[in-house]
Amino acid sequence: MINVANLSCGYDDKDIINDISFSCDNGECLAVLGPNGSGKTTLFRALSGLIDYKGSIRIDDTELKSIKNQKDISTKIALMTQLSESYFSFSVYDTIAMGRYSKSGSFFSLSDKDKEIIEYYIEKLNLSEIREKSITELSGGQLQRVFLARAFIQEPQIILLDEPTNHLDIRYQLELIEHIKEWVKKENRCVIGVFHDINLSMAFSDKTILIDNGKITFSGNSRELIISETINKTYGINIREYMQKNLSLWNN
C-alpha cells in the first residue's frame, strides 16, 4: 500500500502540489483526475522518486526518500506512461524482459525465474503470437499491452499509470483496464492511474482523488465523485448534464 501525507513538490523551489494526503490500499485502484495543469504529472514524478518532495510518501512502511538506489525504488514502483512511438526495433520479448533489469546483476542474463515470469505475462496478455515481432510494427493496443507486461514483470508493489489509454481505441482501453484490475486483485497490489476520460476512470477505479491547482478537492468513492458538485466546479462545466445529454444520443 501507499500512504501519502502532507506532500508538497514542484520545480525550482516552486510547489506545484501543495500539502496533499491520500492513501491506496493493496487490492485497490485509485484514479487521479484533474484538469490540465492541475499537477497530476508532478504528483506522479514525486511518487516515482524522480523529483524531491516535502512531506511523506510511504510504501509498505518504507519512506520513498530513504531509498537511495533507483533500482530499489523500481522494485517498489513501476511506471507506465502514455503511448509513445519507439524508433528502436526491439522484439516484444526483449522489450518485456527489460522489466527484469532491477532484479538482475551485471551482464544481464535471464534466470529461470525471470523466464518463467516473462512467459506467464506473455501468455496472460495474449502476446504469444507476436513475441518475436518488432515493437515498431505493433498497433497502439498491442504496444501498450507489451509495456503493461513489462511493468508487471517488474513485480512492483505499486504501478503508476500516466494516461495509459491515450491514443487507444475503446476496445483496447477497456481491455487494458481489465488486465490491470485482474492483476491488482490477484497479486493484492495497488495501482494509481491518471485519466482524462471520466468514464474510463470510473471503469478503472475504486477510489478517486480530484486535483485542482495542486490541491485535492475531492477524495473518496468514485461513484460519489460524479454526483458531487465539486467535479463541476473543478472542470468548470456541468459534467453530469453533459454525460446525460451524450447518453441520450444512444437511446432509440
Added chain:
Amino acid sequence: MKRKIILTITLALLIIIFSVGIGSVFVPPDDIIMIIFNKLFGGNLPDNFNQNNISIIWELRLPRVLLAFFTGAALSSCGAVTQSVLKNPLASPFTLGVSSGASLGAAIVLASGISISILRNFTLPAVGLIFGVIAVFLAVKLASKLDKNLQSATIILTGMVFSLFISGFVTIIAGLSKEKYEIIMRWQTGTFSAKGWDYVKILFPVLIIGIFIFIYFSRELDILTFGEEQASAMGVETKRIKWLLLIVTAVLTGVSVSFAGIIGFIDLIAPHVARKLFSSKHNVVIPISALIGGMLMTVADLLSRTLTSPKELPVSAVTALIGAPFFVFIFFKRRKSR
C-alpha cells in the same frame, strides 16, 4: 544471427586486406598475408619476394588502412551510443560539440605553430582531444545547469549551440592567419595520409576500452531508448550513466577526430545499418556498428586515395557523397515499410 556475425567479420577482414593491396602498386592478398605473418610472428619470406612491397604494405598502407578502420569503428560505436542516450536517431557524437572543440584546439596549434616537446608530432591531436572533451564537458555541464534531469532535448540543444559558438572562434582564427587558412581547412576535412603505426597504437587500445565500456552498459542503453523517465522508473541511474557514457564517447570521438580530422556521416549511418540488419540490442549494435563503420571508413579512404590518384580527395567529402544518398535510402525504405 551467428552466421550473419561471422559473415560481417569475414567481410571486414576481406575489405581490410583488399584495401591494403590496392594502390599505385597492386599487391595480391596472399603476399599481404605473408608480410603480416612475417612481421608479427617472424619466419622467412620466399627469396624472390619483392622487398619494396614489404615497406609499402607494412610502413604505409597497413597502418593507414587500420587507422581508417579503427576511426570508423570508434565513430560508429559512439554514434550508436549517442543516438540511444539522446533517444534521437539523428544524433551523432558531433552533436555534442566534440568536433568543434577539437577543431578549435587544432586551429590554435596550426595557427600558432606551437609544439609541446614531450608530445612532438602528437601536439595537435593531444590539444584537439583535450579541447574536444572540454567542449562536451562544458556542453553537458551547461545542460545539467539548465535542466536538473539532464533531458536529451536539453543536451542536444546545448551541444548544438556550443558547437556553433566554438565554430565562430575557429573561423576567426582561420581568417586572422591567412597563410594557415588552407592548412586549418584541410585538417578539418579529414585525412589518413602520412599517419604511421604510432597513431594506430594509441587509437586501438582506446577503442577496445571504449567498446568494452559501451557493451558493459548495453542493458542501460537498451532501456534508455524508452526515455529518461521510463528508464529511471525501471531502475536505471539515468543521470550518472548518461554522464559516464557521454564522457567516454567524447574521449573516443576526440581521439579519432584529433587523429584524422572531422569525418561525418559514418557515425550516423553505421548504427542504422546495424539495427536494420541485426537487432536494436546494444550488446549487438555496438560491436556490429563498429565493424560496419570500420568497413565504410576503409572503403571511403580507399576511394579518396584512388579515385583521383595521385591527388587525394578529402575523406569527409567521400563519406558525405556516399553517406547522404545512403541515409536518404535507408529512411525512405523505413517509411515505405510502415
